[in-house]
Amino acid sequence: MFRELRRKNQQLSETEARSILKNGTHGVLSVQGDDGYPYGVPMNYVYGDDAIYFHCAKEGHKLEGVRRSDKVSFCVVGEDEVIPEAFSTAYTSVIAFGRAEIVADEKEKREALRLLAERFSPEFGEEGEAAIRSSWNDVCIVRLNIEHAVGKAGREQIKREEARYASFL
Structure with a gap:
């Protein structure tokens, strides 16, 4: 169903890919946009339980795309350094494919918002809880259920x- 990576020698292990998803702070969510054009939007996220959670407003281009088709992709770049003399880049990345779902369950929505607050503002626990309460009716949580x-x-x-490995030998 999903394509295999063409350059298999460049494929990361599942553990390495999950580490990039776990440690990343932002990526690009791609949905089916208007008139069949893809729509990619940078998003903060949190990863857990083989799913990616995003928060957003309750309406807009992104949610219209999710409602149009729940099939989405999400790309996270783990490392990125341009090597000018090699005309190349040292990078790691992950692309996740799956189905996006607007979270209706209030317990799951609250937990996702807490995870996001802890991830991005760990030193502001009380303020994070206050922000969750004050924005509750205006915020939407989307869960990307990863299929591949x-x-x-x-x-x-x-x-x-x-080279790093060889230096240890």
Whole structure:
């Protein structure tokens, strides 16, 4: 159903891919936009239980796309460094494919908002709870249920890892 990575030697392990999803702070959510055009929007997120959670307003282009088709993708770049002399980039990334669902369950919505607050503002626990209460009726949570995810490392990143490993031998 999903394509295999063409350059298999650049594919990250499942553990490495999940680590990028867990540690990332933002990515690009792509949905089916207006007139069949793809719509990609940068989003903060939190990853847990093999799902990605986003918060957003209760209306807008993004949610219209999700309602049009629940099939979405989400791309996270873990590392990114341009290597000018090599005309290349040392990078790691993950693309997750799955189905997006607007969270209706209030307990799950509250938990996702708490996870987001803890992830991005861990030192502001009380303020985070107050923000959740004050925005409750205006905020929407979307859960991306991951069906397939693949991580990839650029060739320059692989060379760096190989050199680092060789230095330990």
